[in-house]
Amino acid sequence: MVLSGLFYVLQLLYPQIINPKPLSQRITNYKLEVELDPVAKTVSGTMDAFWVNPSSDVVPDIQLHMYLNAFSSNKSTFYKESDGSPGTEEIDYGWVKIKSMTDRKGNDLKSIMKYISPDDNNPDDMTVLDVPLPEAAKPGDTVFIKVSFVSKLPTLTHRTGFKDDFFFVGQWFPKFGVYEPAGMRYAVKGGWNCHQFHYNSEFFSNHSVYDVKITVPKEYVIGTGGILLDEKGEGEKKKTQTWRAEDIVDFAWTAWPGFAVYMDQWKHVKITLLLPKDRSEQVDRQFTAVKYALEYFDKNVGPYPWPYITIVDPPKKGNGSGGMEYTTIFTSESAYWMPEYFKFPEMVTIHEFGHAYFMGILASNEFEEPWLDEGVNSFWEERILDHYYGPDAGMLDHPFLKVSDETMARMEYVLSGNRQVVSNAEYSWNYPHRTYGLMSYMKTATWLYTLMGIVGEETTNEIFKEYYRKWAFKHPSGRDFVNIVNEVVPRINGNKFGPDMNWFFDQTLYGTGICDYKVSNFFNSSITDFKGIVNTGDSILFKKSGREKDTLFKATVQLERLGEVMLPEEILVHFDNGDHILETWDGKSRFKDFKYTGKRKVDWVKIDPDYKIKMDVNYINNSMTDNPDKKPVRRYANKFISFMQFFINIISL
Amino acid sequence: MSIIYPIISGAVRSIKSIKGVLAIWLSTLFLVSLVAIPMKSSIDAVLGLSMITEKLKNGINFDVLADFGTNLPAILSAAVSGILLLVLSGFLVNVFFNGGLFTTLRNGEEKYSSAQFFRSAGTRFWPFLLITGIMSIMVLASLLLIFGIALGIAGSSDSSPEGARFRAVIIGGLISVFLLPIFLLVVDYARVWQVTSSKPDGFKAIGVGFRQTFKHFFSSYPVMFINMLIQALFGWFVLKFISGYGPQTGGGIFLLFLLSQFLFILRISLRVWRYGSVTAMYENHPV
Ligand SMILES: [Zn+2]
Numbered sequence: 001m002v003l004s005g006l007f008y009v010l011q012l013l014y015p016q017i018i019n020p021k022p023l024s025q026r027i028t029n030y031k032l033e034v035e036l037d038p039v040a041k042t043v044s045g046t047m048d049a050f051w052v053n054p055s056s057d058v059v060p061d062i063q064l065h066m067y068l069n070a071f072s073s074n075k076s077t078f079y080k081e082s083d084g085s086p087g088t089e090e091i092d093y094g095w096v097k098i099k100s101m102t103d104r105k106g107n108d109l110k111s112i113m114k115y116i117s118p119d120d121n122n123p124d125d126m127t128v129l130d131v132p133l134p135e136a137a138k139p140g141d142t143v144f145i146k147v148s149f150v151s152k153l154p155t156l157t158h159r160t161g162f163k164d165d166f167f168f169v170g171q172w173f174p175k176f177g178v179y180e181p182a183g184m185r186y187a188v189k190g191g192w193n194c195h196q197f198h199y200n201s202e203f204f205s206n207h208s209v210y211d212v213k214i215t216v217p218k219e220y221v222i223g224t225g226g227i228l229l230d231e232k233g234e235g236e237k238k239k240t241q242t243w244r245a246e247d248i249v250d251f252a253w254t255a256w257p258g259f260a261v262y263m264d265q266w267k268h269v270k271i272t273l274l275l276p277k278d279r280s281e282q283v284d285r286q287f288t289a290v291k292y293a294l295e296y297f298d299k300n301v302g303p304y305p306w307p308y309i310t311i312v313d314p315p316k317k318g319n320g321s322g323g324m325e326y327t328t329i330f331t332s333e334s335a336y337w338m339p340e341y342f343k344f345p346e347m348v349t350i351h352e353f354g355h356a357y358f359m360g361i362l363a364s365n366e367f368e369e370p371w372l373d374e375g376v377n378s379f380w381e382e383r384i385l386d387h388y389y390g391p392d393a394g395m396l397d398h399p400f401l402k403v404s405d406e407t408m409a410r411m412e413y414v415l416s417g418n419r420q421v422v423s424n425a426e427y428s429w430n431y432p433h434r435t436y437g438l439m440s441y442m443k444t445a446t447w448l449y450t451l452m453g454i455v456g457e458e459t460t461n462e463i464f465k466e467y468y469r470k471w472a473f474k475h476p477s478g479r480d481f482v483n484i485v486n487e488v489v490p491r492i493n494g495n496k497f498g499p500d501m502n503w504f505f506d507q508t509l510y511g512t513g514i515c516d517y518k519v520s521n522f523f524n525s526s527i528t529d530f531k532g533i534v535n536t537g538d539s540i541l542f543k544k545s546g547r548e549k550d551t552l553f554k555a556t557v558q559l560e561r562l563g564e565v566m567l568p569e570e571i572l573v574h575f576d577n578g579d580h581i582l583e584t585w586d587g588k589s590r591f592k593d594f595k596y597t598g599k600r601k602v603d604w605v606k607i608d609p610d611y612k613i614k615m616d617v618n619y620i621n622n623s624m625t626d627n628p629d630k631k632p633v634r635r636y637a638n639k640f641i642s643f644m645q646f647f648i649n650i651i652s653l
Numbered sequence: 654m655s656i657i658y659p660i661i662s663g664a665v666r667s668i669k670s671i672k673g674v675l676a677i678w679l680s681t682l683f684l685v686s687l688v689a690i691p692m693k694s695s696i697d698a699v700l701g702l703s704m705i706t707e708k709l710k711n712g713i714n715f716d717v718l719a720d721f722g723t724n725l726p727a728i729l730s731a732a733v734s735g736i737l738l739l740v741l742s743g744f745l746v747n748v749f750f751n752g753g754l755f756t757t758l759r760n761g762e763e764k765y766s767s768a769q770f771f772r773s774a775g776t777r778f779w780p781f782l783l784i785t786g787i788m789s790i791m792v793l794a795s796l797l798l799i800f801g802i803a804l805g806i807a808g809s810s811d812s813s814p815e816g817a818r819f820r821a822v823i824i825g826g827l828i829s830v831f832l833l834p835i836f837l838l839v840v841d842y843a844r845v846w847q848v849t850s851s852k853p854d855g856f857k858a859i860g861v862g863f864r865q866t867f868k869h870f871f872s873s874y875p876v877m878f879i880n881m882l883i884q885a886l887f888g889w890f891v892l893k894f895i896s897g898y899g900p901q902t903g904g905g906i907f908l909l910f911l912l913s914q915f916l917f918i919l920r921i922s923l924r925v926w927r928y929g930s931v932t933a934m935y936e937n938h939p940v
Binding site for chain 2: 279316335336399401404407410604611617620621622624625628629633634635636637638639640641642643644645646649652653
């Protein structure tokens with residue numbers, strides 16, 4: 001094939017340094033040489049980059065992300081979506097300016113390039129650049145560009161920028177969009193998939209090699225998504241570091257004189273942690289959390305393929321950059337005083353690390369399918385936190401109050417008045433009523449838990465292992481994920497859930513319904529002997545009887561489906577003699593009755609006794625008993641009374 | 654003057670006033686129950702015949718809170734307004750009873766008399782409200798000032814280290830701990846003076862409170878500080894006990910109720926002990 005021959009050449013140009021073999025196709029590659037000006041708040045320099053036409057199309061142009069331009073005005077799509085503005089002073093604004101751009105032959109491209117807004121036709125948005133090629137790219141052709149550029153960083157409020165002498169440099173250089181050949185992610189025909197910078201999404205790129213030379217003042221400590229190959233001084237006051245990264249979808253870096261650097265190791269992975277010097281007591285927490293995540297993903301999804309990871313715990317003034325993922329570098333969010341029982345830093349670290357898998361390795365399109373990125377990742381984040389920090393204590397582990405991470409997501413979904421406004425399968429900027437987070441994080445995680453409740457934990461892990469095996473370093477779509485589920489579940493469970501799981505995804509991912517099952521009632525009536533007219537042949541006899549056989553009962557259990565979503569349910573019926581029966585119900589009809597005749601009476605009934613169907617928006621009506629346990633509430637009432645008595649007494653001097 | 658005498662004398666006086674202590678206990682219990690019982694009933698009503706309470710056995714469970722659904726905001730807003738009313742009325746009731754207590758704590762009162770207790774509570778109500786109200790505001794304002802200044806010195810600029818702010822809060826807390834006894838001495842001396850004076854005059858009482866506090870600072874402060882230290886230790890123990898004790902049986906819950914009420918009575922007695930000590934100190938150097 002054209003491609004493989006070409007890749008051989010490219011591999012000579014870009015010899016392997018980090019891993020023995022390329023992990024990805026490396027359709028795009030970048031060589032950057034830049035200098036940070038800490039006074040002007042700019043990063044300027046040159047970029048040599050190429051893109052290989054992976055399709056059988058003749059492609060007349062290239063498209064580039066120019067994402068810092070999102071911070072150039074309050075009319076950019078980013079700020080229109082957020083209803084804000086980059087700031088009040090000129091220094092607050094960010095932009096990227098191309099000083100020159102040429103192709104391999106030295107043809108000027110700057111004069112023919114133009115900004116486009118494929119998502120919303122916003123004339124004021126300048127985050128996507130279209131560059132017509134002097135010669136269209138034939139299948140397999142490599143398009144080289146040489147760019148000289150200046151990136152002015154914005155004041156750090158969202159993800160990228162500066163605050164005083166702290167810099168987090170993300171989405172900072174002209175970067176290729178993804179050319180999708182027909183068939184890739186079910187595209188009907190080939191074309192550029194290059195979205196504008198949006199308030200809620202920013203990632204979809206090819207896996208690339210990055211060679212980046214960064215010059216900064218000597219006192220700055222740098223962290224990047226690569227490994228450091230070389231450092232040399234530039235006169236008295238500056239230094240230049242050479243960094244290398246392979247097979248990642250974005251290259252970000254940070255520079256700040258106030259960082260302390262810590263190192264740790266997990267198996268083959270060297271972990272670097274950069275955090276403010278006076279936050280050293282948080283070091284162990286961060287290392288522990290990321291090692292938990294490495295272990296859990298390695299065991300249940302697939303290996304972490306790079307030999308390093310860099311964690312940045314930004315200072316308070318740099319909080320705007322906290323909680324961001326750039327695959328081999330990510331930012332956590334913590335504070336000097338963060339108490340041990342509050343697992344927020346762990347949550348952010350595990351979540352952002354998780355994006356190395358969901359987005360980094362499994363490079364789905366965050367713009368078009370945020371659930372496949374954020375939602376799937378939240379599901380794993382919740383599993384990891386609740387696994388390692390306690391099933392009820394993944395978020396908060398205090399003697400007074402414990403909260404699991406999974407519960408937080410479910411609560412947000414269940415309590416939201418907008419939970420039915422839209423389906424889960426929307427472009428990130430199309431979620432109405434500010435439901436982006438609710439849908440793509442919370443609801444997705446909740447139905448993934450529900451799926452795990454139905455098919456079991458082992459099958460779920462197998463789904464993700466297969467997803468990894470098949471799609472690592474490629475660009476899966478939601479349908480590709482569903483196809484994996486449809487393949488793995490019947491392979492393990494046979495026909496137990498039907499030939500495929502489309503019924504599940506149609507209702508959860510693509511549907512807007514809610515799930516709510518209810519025990520309407522149960523009652524026990526005693527069975528009496530025959531009473532009525534007995535026709536003996538010659539005479540009519542009225543048998544009054546009714547000596548009641550009070551030892552025999554007919555017990556009836558009445559269930560109801562209140563929501564639109566139909567999911568298989570288990571029902572635990574308990575009898576007064578201690579017996580219990582576990583029934584199953586496909587959950588499809590509006591109601592379901594179970595009847596039992598015998599010497600025993602039903603005394604309680606539970607739908608979904610193990611709370612597997614997390615999507616059920618009301619657990620209270622899932623059970624009914626003759627004898628409700630009021631003690632826990634009474635205990636809390638007691639404690640409330642004591643607390644209030646003491647409180648009033650104390651404030652009364 | 655020895656600091657031992659007022660401590661012992663205060664304790665004796667507080668034991669003598671046990672009926673006043675019990676009156677405060679009962680009235681507070683009654684008031685709090687007025688809010689707590691309807692709140693409990695509405696929660697019970699939402700839970701109905703459900704078995705979800707099994708999830709509440711080990712503590713508050715957010716899953717269950719989520720399932721309250723639309724009931725949750727209703728219950729929460731009722732709770733918030735209930736608690737506000739409760740705090741306000743509880744404060745007033747305490748002001749009222751303190752009028753009685755300070756009277757019966759005086760040395761002249763050989764025997765506790767309920768009639769005198771309530772009569773005095775009634776006649777001292779307005780000046781006591783003034784004294785307690787103004788001093789509460791002063792305490793609040795100085796706390797705000799202390800923490801505000803501490804944080805200001807630590808640097809509100811983004812470049813100051815985070816640890817500095819944390820340490821500022823700690824230092825602010827320490828200063829408050831040492832300052833609080835002074836305010837308590839003032840408010841107690843003011844009330845002692847008020848019950849000895851036939852004329853209700855809250856402002857003058859506060860003036861006397863300040864004067865007495867600083868005039869006899871080195872004998873008064875240790876007495877107050879020791880009492881506060883004991884109360885703090887006691888409070889810490891109560892918090893540990895009440896939050897840590899999670900009985901699962903009906904009997905256990907009743908025992909929790911009895912024990913926590915007993916602890917509350919002890920807490921009131923400790924406070925009355927403080928009042929008694931200040932009364933004793935005042936009687937040594939009356940104005
Ligand atoms: Zn995320």
